[in-house]
Amino acid sequence: MANKFYVTTASAYTNAGPHIGYAMELIQGDVMARYRRQQGDDVRYVTGTDEHGTKIKRSADAAGKTPKAFTDEVSQLFRDLAPALNVSTDQFVRSTDPAHEKTAQALWKACAEDIYKASYEGWYCVGCETFYTAIDVPNHICPIHKTKLEKIAEENYFFKLSAYTSQVKELIATDKLKIYPRTRKNEIMALLEQGLEDISISRDKKQLTWGVPVPGDDNQVMYVWFDALGFYISALGYPNGADFAKYWPADIQIVGKDILRHHAAIWPAMLLSAGIEPQHALYVHGFISSGGHKMSKSLGNVVAPVQVIDRYGVDALRYYLLKEIPSESDGDFTWERMETVYNTELANDLGNLVQRVAVMITKYFGGQLGEIPAHSHDASAFEFAMNSYRFDRAIDEIWELVRGANQYIEAEKPWVLAKTDTTQLAYVLRQAVSDLTQIASLLLPFLPGTSAKILATFKDGKVDHSIGLLFPKADTIETQDIEIKG
Numbered sequence: 001m002a003n004k005f006y007v008t009t010a011s012a013y014t015n016a017g018p019h020i021g022y023a024m025e026l027i028q029g030d031v032m033a034r035y036r037r038q039q040g041d042d043v044r045y046v047t048g049t050d051e052h053g054t055k056i057k058r059s060a061d062a063a064g065k066t067p068k069a070f071t072d073e074v075s076q077l078f079r080d081l082a083p084a085l086n087v088s089t090d091q092f093v094r095s096t097d098p099a100h101e102k103t104a105q106a107l108w109k110a111c112a113e114d115i116y117k118a119s120y121e122g123w124y125c126v127g128c129e130t131f132y133t134a135i136d137v138p139n140h141i142c143p144i145h146k147t148k149l150e151k152i153a154e155e156n157y158f159f160k161l162s163a164y165t166s167q168v169k170e171l172i173a174t175d176k177l178k179i180y181p182r183t184r185k186n187e188i189m190a191l192l193e194q195g196l197e198d199i200s201i202s203r204d205k206k207q208l209t210w211g212v213p214v215p216g217d218d219n220q221v222m223y224v225w226f227d228a229l230g231f232y233i234s235a236l237g238y239p240n241g242a243d244f245a246k247y248w249p250a251d252i253q254i255v256g257k258d259i260l261r262h263h264a265a266i267w268p269a270m271l272l273s274a275g276i277e278p279q280h281a282l283y284v285h286g287f288i289s290s291g292g293h294k295m296s297k298s299l300g301n302v303v304a305p306v307q308v309i310d311r312y313g314v315d316a317l318r319y320y321l322l323k324e325i326p327s328e329s330d331g332d333f334t335w336e337r338m339e340t341v342y343n344t345e346l347a348n349d350l351g352n353l354v355q356r357v358a359v360m361i362t363k364y365f366g367g368q369l370g371e372i373p374a375h376s377h378d379a380s381a382f383e384f385a386m387n388s389y390r391f392d393r394a395i396d397e398i399w400e401l402v403r404g405a406n407q408y409i410e411a412e413k414p415w416v417l418a419k420t421d422t423t424q425l426a427y428v429l430r431q432a433v434s435d436l437t438q439i440a441s442l443l444l445p446f447l448p449g450t451s452a453k454i455l456a457t458f459k460d461g462k463v464d465h466s467i468g469l470l471f472p473k474a475d476t477i478e479t480q481d482i483e484i485k486g
């Protein structure tokens with residue numbers, strides 16, 4: 001029996017179209033999913049969109065559309081991104097799907113013992129769709145959006161989050177809910193030390209109608225986060241779906257650092273309340289800046305994933321986001337760095353190596369080498385990096401092999417051997433192909449298209465030149481042009 005592996009991204013909020021940070025999250029999930037499939041696991045990879053709440057209602061109003069028409073359009077942009085990034089998601093869930101709404105209501109009912117009604121006055125950030133306490137934000141300014149919080153007073157339903165502080169702390173302290181990286185574990189443990197406060201989980205319909213109806217109360221809709229967190233189990237058909245029994249608990253859930261508290265405190269507490277085993281792990285990624293600044297339309301430094309794909313191809317974008325953006329912290333994108341990485345690491349180190357070996361086999365052996373020896377390099381450091389979700393380090397390990405293979409060719413000089421020792425020449429080229437097929441196999445989760453091309457080029461010890469160059473040299477980039485186009 002294959003092991004099951006359930007991986008999710010966060011559900012993307014549809015107040016605006018996808019940005020490069022969401023592309024990175026999708027690609028990180030894809031690496032996990034493809035790696036586990038390669039190990040023979042039965043993988044389910046789920047993504048989707050979160051479509052309720054005040055911010056979406058306001059964005060739809062501003063666009064002169066109904067919330068449904070607005071989210072239909074924006075959700076489609078997110079759905080289209082996975083194939084554009086060559087991301088192998090199994091399922092795309094919308095929080096406006098009727099099946100999702102049914103799950104959210106079932107989850108509410110399962111948490112009923114911890115839900116009570118009370119009047120509430122709090123400081124709300126529409127951008128975060130989150131209430132802050134006066135202790136968190138003494139100046140009433142959102143720590144993330146730097147905008148003024150709105151004071152909201154109404155009667156809502158509350159969830160007894162405070163009752164779960166010690167259980168959630170225990171889960172995280174013992175790594176039963178493991179948080180990658182460790183810095184984020186420390187961050188949430190410090191928050192749990194202060195204790196959790198009960199949270200409002202509904203809104204009065206007089207304030208907001210765009211949400212999932214609260215079961216048994218026509219005057220309230222669910223708070224968007226309560227509904228959105230349910231997405232991870234609605235995808236599996238909770239409460240009765242066979243897939244829920246098969247794939248839950250999630251083996252890993254990928255989230256941005258700004259929603260750590262929702263996923264490491266509120267979500268496990270909701271699951272405990274509902275009698276559901278909490279997820280097993282969280283991977284928390286950082287943010288991507290552009291030229292050292294937060295991406296913003298007013299600065300004109302927003303980088304759209306499709307711009308990078310158009311210029312360099314999808315695997316180059318994947319490489320940059322997985323290797324140049326540190327797996328455990330924030331990172332930066334610049335077109336100059338993209339160009340350098342493309343030309344040196346992708347086109348020179350890897351693309352040229354494949355090309356050189358293929359050309360020499362054709363020139364010296366008519367394109368046929370026969371049987372290729374099995375992989376010979378120790379991959380334990382690579383596997384360790386993969387199992388701790390250090391994508392950047394895993395790629396470094398692959399590039400150690402790429403550089404080693406280049407050095408091997410330089411040291412053995414097949415062009416000299418061709419005149420002196422054809423037995424050794426055949427040995428060296430077979431060894432080089434063996435190295436390249438091992439490299440292709442390790443690369444599969446990261447650069448699936450490139451991996452397939454390398455394997456196809458040397459399939460069965462015969463060179464197929466129709467595959468073409470892996471990373472054709474890009475012309476000197478006109479950075480200015482690209483930024484204006486976007």
Ligand SMILES: [Zn+2]
Nearest residue numbers: 125128142145
């Ligand atoms: Zn905010």
